[in-house]
Amino acid sequence: xxxxxxxxxxxxxxxxEIFPPATIxxxxxxxxxxxxxxxxxxxxxxxxxNTNILMQAELKGNIIxxxxxxLEDALIPIDTDITIxxxxxxxxxxxxxxxxxxLESDELDVEYYKGNRIDVDYLLRESLILAIPYSPLCSESCxxxxxxxxxxxxRGECTCKKENRIFSNIKINLF
Numbered sequence: 328x329x330x331x332x333x334x335x336x337x338x339x340x341x342x343x344e345i346f347p348p349a350t351i352x353x354x355x356x357x358x359x360x361x362x363x364x365x366x367x368x369x370x371x372x373x374x375x376x377n378t379n380i381l382m383q384a385e386l387k388g389n390i391i392x393x394x395x396x397x398l399e400d401a402l403i404p405i406d407t408d409i410t411i412x413x414x415x416x417x418x419x420x421x422x423x424x425x426x427x428x429x430l431e432s433d434e435l436d437v438e439y440y441k442g443n444r445i446d447v448d449y450l451l452r453e454s455l456i457l458a459i460p461y462s463p464l465c466s467e468s469c470x471x472x473x474x475x476x477x478x479x480x481x482r483g484e485c486t487c488k489k490e491n492r493i494f495s496n497i498k499i500n501l502f
Contacts, residue, residue, distance in 0.1 A: 328451065330373050330380070332443040340373045346451075351390065354452045360393035361459065367405060369451055380413040380440075382447060386454050395462035396471035397479050407458040411450060416441045 328344045346354075351363035367388035374381045386407050394401040416439040438450070470480035478485035 328369060328371060328447050330382075330445045330447065332375075332380075335373075335375045338375050340375075341371070342373070343368065343370045345369075346388075351388075351455075354455060355390065358456070358459075361403075362391050364389040364391045364402060367455065371447070378415050378418075380445065382409065382411045382413065382450075384409040384447070384451070384454075386451055386458070390455075390459070392459065392463040394465035394469055396464060396469040397481055398472065399465050399479065399481070401463040401465040403459060403463050405455060405458050407454050409450060409454045410436055411447075412437050413440050413445055415439065 328342055330340065330342070334340055346367045346369065348363035348365060351367055355361040355363070365388060367386060367390075369384055369386050371382055371384035374383075386405055386409065388405050390403050390405060392401050392403045393399075414437055418439075465481075472478065473480055473485035473487060476485045476487035478487070
């Protein structure tokens, strides 16, 4: 998705873009086990205030990942909001290379742009990746894998020896 400054005939522009599965697979190519599950839709509102441009966007769709309990496919819903202020690079604060700087909260959601075009695809990709949960689950009731034989407990009871399973790996030396 790209916005050009000359597109602002009014103070606000609304854009929608549908990212096809091939694009989503490319965005996720650095993350093993993750892939597309159809299109991802982005709706964005750009508001221009002098040379600053405020982007408020949402990203919605689904991807497939690996369940952290049973290692099967897990459907991961993506529903995230993005708010970024674009400011001309000429207004960027300059710091010395070795200077320690503590960023203010209003500086955290700022991006700087040069020229008359702003490409926001990298921000949408980043938001998609940040929306992936740390430990995705195929379902809340996922039973995971048997800690002895590795069988998927969602498919039924495992075939390993059942007696004293909880204490089978404990060895006790009393004397």
